[in-house]
Structures are given as structure tokens and as C-alpha cells.
Amino acid sequence: MTEPALDTRAAPRRRVSVVGVLGEVLITAGVLVLLFLGWQQWLNDIIVGDQLHGQSVHQSATWNKAEGPAKPTDPAAPPVMSATIANAQRFALLIVPRFGADYYRPIAQGIGVADVLNKGELGHYPTTQMPGAVGNFAIASHRKAYGGNLEHINDLKVGDHIFVETPDGWYQYSFRNLQYVKPTGIGVLDPVPEQAGVQPSDRMITLTSCNPFFSTAERIIAYGSFDKFFPRGDGPPAEIAATVNGKA
Amino acid sequence: MYAALWRVLPGPWWIRLIIVLVLLAAVLTALVLWVFPWVDQFVAPTDSTVGPGQ
Numbered sequence: 001m002t003e004p005a006l007d008t009r010a011a012p013r014r015r016v017s018v019v020g021v022l023g024e025v026l027i028t029a030g031v032l033v034l035l036f037l038g039w040q041q042w043l044n045d046i047i048v049g050d051q052l053h054g055q056s057v058h059q060s061a062t063w064n065k066a067e068g069p070a071k072p073t074d075p076a077a078p079p080v081m082s083a084t085i086a087n088a089q090r091f092a093l094l095i096v097p098r099f100g101a102d103y104y105r106p107i108a109q110g111i112g113v114a115d116v117l118n119k120g121e122l123g124h125y126p127t128t129q130m131p132g133a134v135g136n137f138a139i140a141s142h143r144k145a146y147g148g149n150l151e152h153i154n155d156l157k158v159g160d161h162i163f164v165e166t167p168d169g170w171y172q173y174s175f176r177n178l179q180y181v182k183p184t185g186i187g188v189l190d191p192v193p194e195q196a197g198v199q200p201s202d203r204m205i206t207l208t209s210c211n212p213f214f215s216t217a218e219r220i221i222a223y224g225s226f227d228k229f230f231p232r233g234d235g236p237p238a239e240i241a242a243t244v245n246g247k248a
Numbered sequence: 249m250y251a252a253l254w255r256v257l258p259g260p261w262w263i264r265l266i267i268v269l270v271l272l273a274a275v276l277t278a279l280v281l282w283v284f285p286w287v288d289q290f291v292a293p294t295d296s297t298v299g300p301g302q
Contacts, residue, residue, distance in 0.1 A: 010252070016252060024249040032279070039284045110266045122295070139277050140297040150296070186298050210296045 041214075045148035048120045049102075052147055056093045056104040057246035063167045067232045078132035078229030079168045085109040085124075088116050092124075092131055094139070095163040095240045098175075099152050104243050107164070109139050120147030128189050128206070131164040132171045132229060135191035138206040143213060143220075150209035153222050154178065162205055162224045163240055169232040170240070173205040173224035180211060181219050188221045202226070 073079060085091045092107040110117045111123035120142040129135035141149035160175040181188060188208060191200035203226030211220035230237050236244040257264040 016249070021249045035276075035279060036284055036287060039280060040288060043280070044284070082279050111299075113295075117296065125297075181298065183295065183298060184300060186300055188298060208298055210297060216295045220298070221298075 027101075040145050045145065045151070048147040049105075052106060053102050053104045054246075056106055059090070059093060059106065060165060060244050063165075063232065066167065073169075073229060073231050075082065075228040075230075078226075080133040081130045081166055081168070087126070088112060090121065090166055091166065093165040094122055094149075095165060095170075095243055096156075096160070097239060097243075098156055098160045105141075105147070105149050107139055120149065122149055122207075125158060125189055129170070130150055131166055131205075132203060132226065134203055135200045136189060136193060136204045136206055137164065138189045138208065138245050140208045143182055143209045143211070147211050150207060150222075153207060153209055156222055159241060161227075162207075163237070164205065165236075166245070167232070168229075169234075170230040170237055172227045172230065172237065173203075174227050175222060175224045177223055179221040179223070181221060183216065183219055185219060185221075188219075193221075193223060 021093045036134040055164070068115070081091065087110040088108055090106045090108045094103075094105045094107055096103050106121050107120040107124055109124050110116050110126055116123040117140065122139045125138040125140065128138040129223075131137050134205060143150050143153070156175045156178070158175060158177070162173040162175055163239075179188065187196060188206055190196050191196070191204075192198040193204060205224040205226070207222040207224075208219050210216050211218045235241070241247075254268075257267050259267075289302060
């Protein structure tokens with residue numbers, strides 16, 4: 001910007017008025033805010049989602065290399081990770097075909113906003129069980145922004161498969177139902193959801209996110225029940241092979 | 249402000265237009281790569297977890 005006095009001499013036809021400059025500054029600020037929202041709510045989800053997909057494919061390949069020959073396992077009674085996972089450490093991957101063929105996202109321990117959720121990871125409630133364990137494997141993620149991992153949680157149809165991948169292999173869950181609760185509705189994390197103190201016999205998965213869009217008024221909950229286990233040595237299930245191999 | 253920018257740019261109108269578009273692209277790139285991620289940390293996060301203290 002030139003000084004008004006200089007500018008008047010350089011171009012006597014046009015005077016730069018204070019109001020005019022102020023108006024342009026305000027319009028520019030408004031455009032910047034809109035651009036930021038577009039970036040945060042839409043563009044960055046695509047960028048982050050693509051990065052997470054790439055990282056997940058790489059992680060899976062790393063686990064493949066570490067895998068020995070296939071161990072005999074009972075598909076109905078899968079192995080459960082016994083190692084203690086440090087907070088914010090990635091230990092599993094989530095694949096949901098309903099969310100798109102390139103949906104492949106990391107799951108980390110803990111539900112810290114800054115160290116897990118805002119990195120675009122899904123966070124495992126550390127008080128809940130591990131994948132494949134009898135009880136409830138509960139994970140949380142943002143609905144929009146920071147990767148928007150659970151943006152389409154309300155699109156799940158009964159029977160949709162939800163896969164959790166660990167170094168051992170793939171746990172297949174089937175989506176059962178949605179539930180809407182208050183943010184204090186911690187009953188959804190119970191080993192038998194909403195049945196405090198009841199001894200579990202099933203293997204459940206619980207996804208939590210915020211509802212409605214752009215709000216924190218409620219939480220949307222998706223439940224799934226365990227179907228079967230695919231050991232890593234036998235390769236990924238056909239339904240998600242393209243996703244896992246990075247061909248999607 | 250923008251009129252002044254247009255006047256100080258050299259060349260015929262189409263050269264100026266190209267310069268403006270290049271400047272605009274540079275500004276947008278800087279916003280997406282550095283400014284927006286930096287601003288993002290100050291924007292109140294939306295909670296997606298359930299817990300007793302919320």
C-alpha cells in the first residue's frame with residue numbers, strides 16, 4: 001500500500017480513501033474466514049484422510065514383514081493383544097468399506113484431544129477392552145475436521161462390516177445399530193453397553209463421535225458385534241484386500 | 249487497496265492479470281500450508297468422546 005499523499009500525486013484520478021481501504025480489508029478478512037472454514041471442514045479432511053490412508057498401508061506392510069508363518073487360530077476365538085500400549089501410541093487400523101474403498105485409518109491408545117484425536121487418529125478408550133476381547137472395544141473420533149474419520153457414521157447399514165487390523169490380523173465386526181446419547185452417557189463404554197456390572201459374553205465394538213454436525217450437544221454411537229478373525233498369515237479378507245494393499 | 253496494487257503492476261492488462269493470479273496462488277498455498285494449520289490450534293475443538301466430566 002502506498003501512502004495516500006504519494007498516491008494522490010501518482011494517480012490524481014483516484015483517491016485512496018480510508019473507508020475504501022477499510023472496506024477492502026474487511027471483505028478480505030471475511031473471505032479469509034470462509035476459506036479457513038472450507039479448508040478445515042472439507043479440504044483438510046481430504047488431505048489428512050489421504051495421508052492417513054498412506055500411513056495405514058505402510059503400517060500394514062510393516063506388520064506383514066514381521067509376520068511369521070500362519071499360526072492355527074480359531075476364527076471364533078481370536079487372539080487378543082496383551083501388550084500394554086502407551087498413551088497416544090498407534091496399535092491398530094480401522095477399515096470400514098461403507099466409508100469408501102480408501103478408508104483406512106489408524107487407531108491410537110487414549111482419547112486425548114491434542115495427542116490423538118486432533119492428529120486424525122481414532123482414539124481407544126483405555127478403560128475398554130482390546131480388539132477381539134470379550135467385552136467392548138470402544139473408540140472415538142471427530143465427525144468433521146481433523147480427518148473426519150466418522151463423518152459418515154450415520155450411513156452405516158445393519159450388517160455392514162467393520163474391520164479392525166492389528167499385527168495379528170483382521171477382526172471382522174458387523175454393524176448392528178446406532179444410538180444417540182448425552183456427552184455424559186458413559187454407559188456406552190460398558191463391557192455390555194448400557195448394562196453396567198453385567199458380565200460380558202459377546203465381543204463388541206463401539207464407535208463414538210459428536211452429533212449433530214458442527215455441534216457437541218450429543219454423541220452418536222455405533223455398535224457392532226464380532227463375526228470372525230482373519231489371521232495375518234492368511235492375508236486380508238477379500239472384501240478389503242484392495243484397501244489393505246493400497247490398490248484402492 | 250487492490251486498485252492501487254493493480255496500478256503499480258507493470259505491463260499491459262493481461263500481464264497484470266497473470267501476475268495477480270500468481271500472487272493469489274502463492275497466498276492460497278501459504279494459507280493452506282502454514283497459516284490455517286497454525287490458526288486451527290486456537291479454534292475450539294469439537295468433542296467426540298463420552299465422559300463423566302463433559
